[in-house]
Amino acid sequence: MRFSSPTSSDGVREQIFQLGEIPGVLWTPQDATGPRPLIVLGHGGGQHKKAPGVVSRAHHFVTELGFAAVAVDVPNHGDRTDEQYDRVVAENQARVAAGEDLSSVIAGFQELAARQTVPEWRAVLDVVQELDHVGTGPVGYWGISLGCGLGVPFVAAEPRVTAAVLGLGGAFGAAADLARAITVPVEFLVQWDDERVPRDRSLALFDALGSPEKTLHANPGKHGDRLPLHELDSTTRFFARHLGQLG
């Protein structure tokens, strides 16, 4: 793992890294030492590891909770180009143009991507948790939209993740079966007027989650609309509750 020189702002230290083909970014409290909880942030489709929403959440978890946060680019996003994915995306666009159901095309794409991202994210966790200022504390996951589509298989597969915020995703393809394998506490976000994920598919994914403790938060708004600010507050309290607050 190669790190570029860290930068700091507002009490948050940011380190860009490269692990094999995976470009990532790690945020920790300025001058942090010793182990702490870590949040893995999955970005949305078309976004990347430093999309504004990812960065602002990472900063919030670092400054409010003293946690570490990490995000990496999904294949064919951010700093990663990939001819195979380019070809799949072009094929998918053609399938949707030919009238195929958008949801099932997206589900197919997410399943393909998850076969790569699940092992990648686990490898990132291995390496990041070896750092002195991260350590092997409890791990949370945060991801909506594509971050939910890739997050469900990741959380289902990775026992180190003990709490997850998911949402803006639906029970398509293998997602419901994978969701049944998730048993950690989940906070699940729904945009009530989501024009991309039908409401019943979204509720069905929440329903499928195997977690004894799960809570669904629905707010008015379309898929791409900004989440209400009180949900960031709620997410922060959710992670504090389940991963333990420092200090």
Added chain:
Amino acid sequence: MRFSSPTSSDGVREQIFQLGEIPGVLWTPQDATGPRPLIVLGHGGGQHKKAPGVVSRAHHFVTELGFAAVAVDVPNHGDRTDEQYDRVVAENQARVAAGEDLSSVIAGFQELAARQTVPEWRAVLDVVQELDHVGTGPVGYWGISLGCGLGVPFVAAEPRVTAAVLGLGGAFGAAADLARAITVPVEFLVQWDDERVPRDRSLALFDALGSPEKTLHANPGKHGDRLPLHELDSTTRFFARHLGQLG
């Protein structure tokens, strides 16, 4: 309005009162002076103004936020007997035994009761807000189950209420139309495994709310199961956000 002697415990002053036929209870911070936000608490079916859940919420709002809280007995509940309601309840039991839909029988009962409770609760608000240690601050409403069935018409009718927690109720009878008239922020609670309020009716009531800011929180559990503790915390933060926190 007649008050019995106040009692105090854990920093909360409790005053039992009688306004005409309406028995009620007012909670304020010990030694409170001056105006403060007020929460009206509606109790559930078969409960009363001092049911444990009502008292514990009232204490929480008083001690955490410095607010006042008030609850009164619904007709035929707590200290109120009512031959007319006794007759209606007996008739309803017979109708359900004869195979009539429970939901529509309950809706009919709640509409009958609301014709009495809406003006009663407004009268209680008038009188309580004249007290020096309550005053004319912002007003919130909290009520689930029967407290939602009676709360929807109350919040729709009463402009002093500027934020409401509702839930465990469904779009039966006139409820959806009344919900459309509500425009204040609402936090709406759903028990995901509610055996008394069908999920689609519950979601339809949330959907009908006219409030631009509304948020639905669903948790696993049946109708009578205890709400998760984190929802009490969320409710407290919701009221603090919308009614203003003291101190």
